Amino acid sequence: MSKRDYLLLFSIGPVQSFIAAARKTEDLWAGSYLLSFLVEKAIDKLEETVSENGGDLELIYPVKLKGADKAYGSMVASYPNRFLSLVSTDSEKLPAICETLADFIYGQFEEMCLFGLEDAFRMRGNGDSLMRDLTTHQARELLEVFWAVEPIESGDYEGARKNVESRLAAIKNNRTFSLQPQDGIVCTVCGEREALHETLYGENDSVGKMRSELRRTWSKLSGKYRSKEERDEAFDGTAFYTGRIRENEALCGVCLGKRALRDYMSERGKRSIHGFRSTVEISAPLNYYAIFTMDGDDMGRWLAGKEGRFSEDPGTIGFHRLISEKLAKFSGEAVPRRVLEAGGELVYAGGDDVLCFVPVPGLFQLINNLRLDFQNSEHGLHPEATASAGVVIVHKQYPLSSALNHARAMASRAKQYKHPVTGKSKDALGVAVFTRSGVINDFVVPWMLAGPFVTDSLDNVPTLMEHLVGLMKDDLSSSFIEKLGEAFLPLIGSDTKREVKIKLAEDPAESTKALSVEMNRLLGRSLIDRESQFASKLPEYADYLAKVHDVMGSGHEFLNWLQALRALARLLKENKEVQSDEAGTNAN
Numbered sequence: 001m002s003k004r005d006y007l008l009l010f011s012i013g014p015v016q017s018f019i020a021a022a023r024k025t026e027d028l029w030a031g032s033y034l035l036s037f038l039v040e041k042a043i044d045k046l047e048e049t050v051s052e053n054g055g056d057l058e059l060i061y062p063v064k065l066k067g068a069d070k071a072y073g074s075m076v077a078s079y080p081n082r083f084l085s086l087v088s089t090d091s092e093k094l095p096a097i098c099e100t101l102a103d104f105i106y107g108q109f110e111e112m113c114l115f116g117l118e119d120a121f122r123m124r125g126n127g128d129s130l131m132r133d134l135t136t137h138q139a140r141e142l143l144e145v146f147w148a149v150e151p152i153e154s155g156d157y158e159g160a161r162k163n164v165e166s167r168l169a170a171i172k173n174n175r176t177f178s179l180q181p182q183d184g185i186v187c188t189v190c191g192e193r194e195a196l197h198e199t200l201y202g203e204n205d206s207v208g209k210m211r212s213e214l215r216r217t218w219s220k221l222s223g224k225y226r227s228k229e230e231r232d233e234a235f236d237g238t239a240f241y242t243g244r245i246r247e248n249e250a251l252c253g254v255c256l257g258k259r260a261l262r263d264y265m266s267e268r269g270k271r272s273i274h275g276f277r278s279t280v281e282i283s284a285p286l287n288y289y290a291i292f293t294m295d296g297d298d299m300g301r302w303l304a305g306k307e308g309r310f311s312e313d314p315g316t317i318g319f320h321r322l323i324s325e326k327l328a329k330f331s332g333e334a335v336p337r338r339v340l341e342a343g344g345e346l347v348y349a350g351g352d353d354v355l356c357f358v359p360v361p362g363l364f365q366l367i368n369n370l371r372l373d374f375q376n377s378e379h380g381l382h383p384e385a386t387a388s389a390g391v392v393i394v395h396k397q398y399p400l401s402s403a404l405n406h407a408r409a410m411a412s413r414a415k416q417y418k419h420p421v422t423g424k425s426k427d428a429l430g431v432a433v434f435t436r437s438g439v440i441n442d443f444v445v446p447w448m449l450a451g452p453f454v455t456d457s458l459d460n461v462p463t464l465m466e467h468l469v470g471l472m473k474d475d476l477s478s479s480f481i482e483k484l485g486e487a488f489l490p491l492i493g494s495d496t497k498r499e500v501k502i503k504l505a506e507d508p509a510e511s512t513k514a515l516s517v518e519m520n521r522l523l524g525r526s527l528i529d530r531e532s533q534f535a536s537k538l539p540e541y542a543d544y545l546a547k548v549h550d551v552m553g554s555g556h557e558f559l560n561w562l563q564a565l566r567a568l569a570r571l572l573k574e575n576k577e578v579q580s581d582e583a584g585t586n587a588n
């Protein structure tokens with residue numbers, strides 16, 4: 001027997017199922033963290049197993065975090081859901097190594113879910129075997145562990161990497177779905193798996209009878225999970241406090257495992273984890289918060305060495321490890337630092353992917369800072385690298401899963417963006433602002449109107465937006481948008497689905513110029529105080545407004561954009577008034 005070099009690619013999922021089922025922010029964090037933790041444990045176990053079998057292992061992607069992990073606490077889910085390694089071993093041993101690892105991952109996940117059951121119901125020994133059986137079954141049904149191996153032939157690393165990727169994709173596509181009929185009552189979090197119950201339902205049990213059995217089971221929940229630890233609010237704004245598991249909740253074994261995850265991590269993972277802040281807490285005092293999601297553009301091309309220049313040659317292991325290290329620095333150091341500075345909560349930062357909750361006031365700056373870090377040559381990917389993002393700004397009581405879906409949808413619209421002036425694709429920002437009356441104002445803008453990425457210029461759209469929100473908040477009359485609508489709707493029609501631009505002249509450059517003149521006139525008429533410091537700046541803002549219209553899909557999207565800015569201005573203004581009221585009360 002002789003050793004050979006193999007590439008081994010493992011993936012643990014399904015990611016969407018792990019994080020989609022979320023009734024509160026902690027569910028979302030726990031789903032991401034659980035996956036990241038499984039990957040971290042799996043990498044350790046793989047190293048151990050290969051070494052026990054007399055082989056060698058080199059991890060290619062991701063690289064393991066050391067100091068970074070400690071600097072920003074252990075709460076960040078920082079491992080992507082797949083890992084690639086170079087294994088040097090006897091070929092006969094490889095299948096057993098992979099199967100050992102897969103068994104380990106399933107076992108680990110099952111243990112985490114069973115911990116939740118035992119902790120929440122204070123179970124000892126093997127009692128309540130029905131709930132244990134259900135939990136084990138649900139954990140094993142959900143988890144998908146796939147792997148693919150590929151020998152490296154005559155040193156062709158890049159060829160082997162491509163093959164192992166497509167092999168894994170083929171295995172995933174051919175998986176069989178086992179749809180199990182659910183006869184019980186489903187979990188209040190995921191709505192998919194059966195909620196845990198202590199005794200078997202009878203074959204002819206009515207829904208009412210099953211519900212009372214569920215209530216009986218969940219009334220036995222331990223005090224730790226009931227004690228009122230989290231602030232929430234009713235729709236009329238009155239505060240109340242709820243336990244980690246609410247009175248009307250009945251969970252499946254997987255969702256329960258997630259709710260217990262912070263205790264599992266403290267007790268068995270030896271990590272200190274605190275409760276994740278709720279949307280109510282992140283929104284205070286504005287009552288609105290933002291979800292921000294970003295990922296690198298064209299990552300496949302970067303990994304294949306088709307973009308940028310690095311110190312290592314494309315197509316080599318050294319090249320891939322270098323990219324892995326850069327992404328680990330970005331997600332493990334830069335991102336947690338920025339989110340912390342902005343007062344946000346980081347759900348996930350692995351590789352080029354980021355998902356976080358952010359208070360509205362620091363949002364634009366955070367957006368710019370993360371984009372800036374991503375192209376930093378020290379703690380990001382590369383100066384030429386770009387990223388696209390999705391943002392949603394919603395009321396604290398807006399359903400979380402739905403808000404997340406909107407954020408993802410806006411991110412994918414940003415990925416489809418093409419800059420009409422530069423012709424560049426992606427490198428854009430999709431934003432949706434939900435106003436109190438339920439209106440959605442959404443739009444896609446490029447990060448830059450023109451030129452390379454810089455943050456301290458009005459060509460940077462988030463910076464321009466911050467300026468305009470400030471202007472609308474204090475210096476423009478609230479009828480500005482109505483005046484704009486009166487001026488332009490006759491030109492583009494009231495059908496918001498129509499993708500027509502505001503056209504004031506046949507020649508595009510002339511039209512932009514005319515739009516700027518018109519904008520300047522409308523801004524001037526809406527200025528509350530004509531002596532204001534902004535008066536002299538209006539022609540410049542008017543120019544930028546016309547430029548933004550140029551790079552947008554339609555005139556309606558442009559009006560949406562301005563309406564979204566006005567909604568943000570109102571939000572911040574109300575907050576300012578609330579705060580000065582409070583200051584006044586305190587002074588008395």
Ligand SMILES: [Zn+2]
Nearest residue numbers: 187190252255
């Ligand atoms: Zn569930």
